[in-house]
Amino acid sequence: MARVLSLFRPQPFLALVSRRKPTLCKMSMDSRARKVFAAAVEAVQPDTVVRQSIERTEDSVIINGHKFTLKHNLYLVGFGKAVLGMAAEAERIVGDHLVKGVISVPHGIQQILQQHGKDHLLLKENSRIRVMEGAKHNLPDVDAQKAAEAIKQLASELTEKDLLLVLISGGGSALLPAPIPPISLQEKHDVTRKLAGAGATIQELNTVRRALSFLKGGGLAHYAHPAQVVSLILSDVIGDPVDLIASGPTVWSEVWPEEVLSILERYKLLNSLPASVKDVLGRPRPRWRENKGESNTSGHVLNAVIGSNSIALKCASRRARELGFRPLVLAPGVCGDVRSVSRLYGLLARFACSQEEPPPEIAAELLKLGPEVGVESWDLCRTMQVLGEGRTEGWGSTCLLAGGEPTVELTGNGRGGRNQELALRVGLELRGLKLPPNGPVFLSGGTDGQDGPTEAAGAITDWGVYEEAQAKGLDIDNFLANNDSYTFFTRLSAGQRLLVPGLTCTNVMDVHMLLIPPIPQ
Numbered sequence: 421m422a423r424v425l426s427l428f429r430p431q432p433f434l435a436l437v438s439r440r441k442p443t444l445c446k447m448s449m450d451s452r453a454r455k456v457f458a459a460a461v462e463a464v465q466p467d468t469v470v471r472q473s474i475e476r477t478e479d480s481v482i483i484n485g486h487k488f489t490l491k492h493n494l495y496l497v498g499f500g501k502a503v504l505g506m507a508a509e510a511e512r513i514v515g516d517h518l519v520k521g522v523i524s525v526p527h528g529i530q531q532i533l534q535q536h537g538k539d540h541l542l543l544k545e546n547s548r549i550r551v552m553e554g555a556k557h558n559l560p561d562v563d564a565q566k567a568a569e570a571i572k573q574l575a576s577e578l579t580e581k582d583l584l585l586v587l588i589s590g591g592g593s594a595l596l597p598a599p600i601p602p603i604s605l606q607e608k609h610d611v612t613r614k615l616a617g618a619g620a621t622i623q624e625l626n627t628v629r630r631a632l633s634f635l636k637g638g639g640l641a642h643y644a645h646p647a648q649v650v651s652l653i654l655s656d657v658i659g660d661p662v663d664l665i666a667s668g669p670t671v672w673s674e675v676w677p678e679e680v681l682s683i684l685e686r687y688k689l690l691n692s693l694p695a696s697v698k699d700v701l702g703r704p705r706p707r708w709r710e711n712k713g714e715s716n717t718s719g720h721v722l723n724a725v726i727g728s729n730s731i732a733l734k735c736a737s738r739r740a741r742e743l744g745f746r747p748l749v750l751a752p753g754v755c756g757d758v759r760s761v762s763r764l765y766g767l768l769a770r771f772a773c774s775q776e777e778p779p780p781e782i783a784a785e786l787l788k789l790g791p792e793v794g795v796e797s798w799d800l801c802r803t804m805q806v807l808g809e810g811r812t813e814g815w816g817s818t819c820l821l822a823g824g825e826p827t828v829e830l831t832g833n834g835r836g837g838r839n840q841e842l843a844l845r846v847g848l849e850l851r852g853l854k855l856p857p858n859g860p861v862f863l864s865g866g867t868d869g870q871d872g873p874t875e876a877a878g879a880i881t882d883w884g885v886y887e888e889a890q891a892k893g894l895d896i897d898n899f900l901a902n903n904d905s906y907t908f909f910t911r912l913s914a915g916q917r918l919l920v921p922g923l924t925c926t927n928v929m930d931v932h933m934l935l936i937p938p939i940p941q
């Protein structure tokens with residue numbers, strides 16, 4: 421093992437872990453885990469990320485180092501679940517130069533924000549921005565299509581003197597449907613719903629969406645030409661690929677019909693494909709799609725990612741240190757089947773909690789698992805090295821953080837979500853890892869505050885889950901087979917292990933946290 425680790429001497433990454441001794445904290449591991457999660461969510465609040473990204477001087481703004489002059493020439497459009505709060509903040513900062521705006525946001529969001537007392541995320545009464553709600557249940561509908569039409573119209577009227585601020589966040593694809601005729605909204609909806617249901621990744625899904633839409637894949641930037649376009653993007657996709665987040669309406673992307681057809685074939689949808697979709701895919705590409713220079717990021721468009729899982733993890737690390745942990749970030753892109761991901765954390769917990777040099781099989785299994793769960797060998801080796809040093813040098817408690825979005829293959833009809841299912845599976849992995857007075861604790865939570873169709877964002881587990889479930893006669897395997905993790909957690913510890921932050925108004929995928937207590941020597 422030592423030899424494997426030495427091959428991966430992690431000098432450039434040492435900044436990811438702090439070596440200062442943390443202070444002692446009397447708060448329970450569970451409360452501290454919740455506070456660290458809250459800090460992650462707080463860091464990517466829609467108003468915060470916009471405030472941090474726009475630097476206002478007299479009559480200009482600086483965004484990502486680029487200066488734009490404001491001459492009452494500012495227009496605003498937006499689409500996504502977090503866009504209302506982003507727009508409210510943008511209007512506070514540059515509203516005096518704003519001519520008009522249109523945003524497409526989820527059905528019912530204004531009422532929900534009011535009910536939750538989140539007035540700072542709502543537009544003021546005399547706002548110049550028109551709010552259009554749609555996409556019930558995160559699916560494109562007629563209301564969202566009307567909003568997309570209004571956004572297209574606004575963009576089309578701009579001149580080279582104008583500046584278009586585009587606010588983008590997760591859920592933007594469903595909130596900006598503009599199917600290329602003769603494809604109907606229903607046909608487009610059916611194709612994407614079937615793809616999602618068959619397990620297509622967001623990369624595959626949005627590659628197909630881009631090919632069937634006027635506005636996706638750079639279409640919006642095309643309509644806004646020759647105006648200057650600046651997009652502020654809150655990322656909900658691993659790796660922050662701007663061409664895929666909300667299907668990249670301001671990022672020029674090539675459409676290859678062969679690629680789209682091969683995705684549809686992979687999920688056995690070719691035979692049921694509507695004639696209209698075949699027709700659009702069989703046509704020569706629209707001229708603008710070939711004109712790369714026109715809507716390229718280096719031309720009249722600036723695409724800036726202003727919030728992401730990495731930013732959330734950075735702030736979570738800071739909070740973890742304040743709470744007495746030594747923070748250590750594994751990776752921001754953990755993905756793959758929830759079973760493999762739970763194994764990853766089970767192995768890391770065993771590695772960290774070994775009282776002696778961990779058996780080499782653990783490191784070998786971790787390295788084998790890496791590609792399946794989106795974690796580079798490099799990151800695993802760095803993490804193992806730091807955990808090993810922590811153990812031998814008696815560094816106290818460690819907070820291992822990661823982000824991403826694992827997947828669950830649904831086989832049952834229970835209530836749950838990927839975070840609760842992951843936490844339950846990790847609970848099983850931690851069985852037997854009892855280190856008095858505390859064993860390791862694991863938290864998994866969706867930063868949007870909602871895990872699947874449940875009120876919880878996730879759950880917190882430790883070695884005690886298995887023992888308590890046994891004592892209560894709850895059969896964990898049955899709950900897992902039925903994807904019923906929410907019901908399980910409501911019955912365990914009187915629901916105390918559930919993570920219920922309520923509406924968070926943001927979304928940068930999930931946060932995973934493994935808290936490792938000091939190892940008794």
Ligand SMILES: Nc1ncnc2c1ncn2[C@@H]1O[C@H](COP(=O)(O)OP(=O)(O)OP(=O)(O)O)[C@@H](O)[C@H]1O
Nearest residue numbers: 590828834835836837838841870871872873903927
């Ligand atoms: N009963 C269940 N148990 C486990 N996972 C579930 C269950 N029901 C749904 N899921 C999973 O939850 C995911 C959808 O939940 P959620 O709405 O939180 O997703 P999301 O990706 O965060 O949404 P968005 O992209 O809108 O942010 C799907 O991956 C689905 O497989």
Ligand SMILES: O=C(O)[C@H](O)CO
Nearest residue numbers: 590591592593665666
């Ligand atoms: O809207 C979408 O396409 C997804 O949320 C990914 O950004």
